[in-house]
Amino acid sequence: MQTRSLGATGLQVSPLGLGLAALGRPAYIDLGRGRDLGPDRDVEALERRCHQVLDAAYAAGVRYLDAARSYGRAEEFLASWLRARDLDPAEVTVGSKWGYAYVGDWRMDADTHEVKDHSLPALTRQTAETRSLLGDHLDLYQIHSATLDSGVLEDRAVLDELTRLRDQGLEIGLSTSGPAQPATIRRALELTTAGKAPFGCVQATWNLLEPSAGPALAEAGSAGWGVIVKEAVANGRLTPHGRGPATDTLARIAATHNVGPDAVALAAVLANPWADVVLSGAVTPAQLESNLAAPQLELAPDELEELTPLAEPPEQYWQERATLPWD
Numbered sequence: 001m002q003t004r005s006l007g008a009t010g011l012q013v014s015p016l017g018l019g020l021a022a023l024g025r026p027a028y029i030d031l032g033r034g035r036d037l038g039p040d041r042d043v044e045a046l047e048r049r050c051h052q053v054l055d056a057a058y059a060a061g062v063r064y065l066d067a068a069r070s071y072g073r074a075e076e077f078l079a080s081w082l083r084a085r086d087l088d089p090a091e092v093t094v095g096s097k098w099g100y101a102y103v104g105d106w107r108m109d110a111d112t113h114e115v116k117d118h119s120l121p122a123l124t125r126q127t128a129e130t131r132s133l134l135g136d137h138l139d140l141y142q143i144h145s146a147t148l149d150s151g152v153l154e155d156r157a158v159l160d161e162l163t164r165l166r167d168q169g170l171e172i173g174l175s176t177s178g179p180a181q182p183a184t185i186r187r188a189l190e191l192t193t194a195g196k197a198p199f200g201c202v203q204a205t206w207n208l209l210e211p212s213a214g215p216a217l218a219e220a221g222s223a224g225w226g227v228i229v230k231e232a233v234a235n236g237r238l239t240p241h242g243r244g245p246a247t248d249t250l251a252r253i254a255a256t257h258n259v260g261p262d263a264v265a266l267a268a269v270l271a272n273p274w275a276d277v278v279l280s281g282a283v284t285p286a287q288l289e290s291n292l293a294a295p296q297l298e299l300a301p302d303e304l305e306e307l308t309p310l311a312e313p314p315e316q317y318w319q320e321r322a323t324l325p326w327d
């Protein structure tokens, strides 16, 4: 896989990155997780699984890896993998996030898995935690799910600390979620253009069911920001585990290219000129292999047109996402 620059940051990334949200903890949003991951989810088993998927990704040329403080032990597993493979920081771009803490206690049935805290003390504490695990490998630090409501984008103390981290050499980004993604991205752009915030990268949800952030992401790309796309297969709804009319259309197009529906969904993301990286959320090497067909898959204009009507109203999409079970 050819690498490219993450926007104007100069960080080298592959078009397909690997996200560790589903590999760092026993429970996560589930459409087929029980089948894919199996019942053996103690810490050692998940670390082995995480390393297996990281090995397969690295061998295939994946050069962007995405973690967060709240993904259970994802940063720890990533750190032990980087150490075991003796990788130099220049060999792979690593991003993580602060702003949520993992409180799931390694239990599948925890009432609450992660707790949000976008305050300055949380930033300071989590930066130290991330750095103690990832050290010089950390390239990009993102606010985890920034929203206008949380006030984080207007918190002078947090923005000043992020600017200090940027000046020390870290790229600073934010991730967004929910129907108000476009407004959040545009506010972050506005603040940065005015010299009041240090953002150079955004990670957002864009998929065939929920493409409403597209125009704001295009503006971010034009401003030189790196753009990372997450939840590209709608948490499994655009994979063989999905159901409904979207899966029929995807399956038809996938069959003509001899790939899985997930590869079509990921290729549709990469068809957007502003998308630098699309994240795979694979939990098995087989899922990853299927996802890896995407960067080589060029969808024809009439295929992209056929996929456009799959979009749902954003409120409906996010309401449905909120009902997906954690297992």
Ligand SMILES: NC(=O)c1ccc[n+]([C@@H]2O[C@H](COP(=O)([O-])OP(=O)(O)OC[C@H]3O[C@@H](n4cnc5c(N)ncnc54)[C@H](OP(=O)(O)O)[C@@H]3O)[C@@H](O)[C@H]2O)c1
Residues within 6 Å of the ligand: 018, 019, 020, 021, 022, 029, 030, 031, 032, 033, 034, 036, 066, 067, 097, 144, 145, 175, 176, 177, 203, 229, 230, 231, 232, 233, 234, 235, 236, 237, 239, 240, 241, 260, 262, 279, 280, 281, 282, 283, 286, 287, 288, 290, 291
């Ligand atoms: N707010 C944020 O910052 C935020 C939020 C979400 C995600 N992210 C980032 O984005 C990454 C990806 O997001 P995500 O995992 O939530 O969503 P996703 O990529 O849309 O969905 C991934 C899930 O799809 C299923 N899948 C993928 N390929 C498949 C295949 N070939 N066959 C069958 N099932 C397949 C698997 O779930 P099953 O095995 O359950 O079917 C997998 O866990 C995360 O790891 C994280 O790095 C960031």
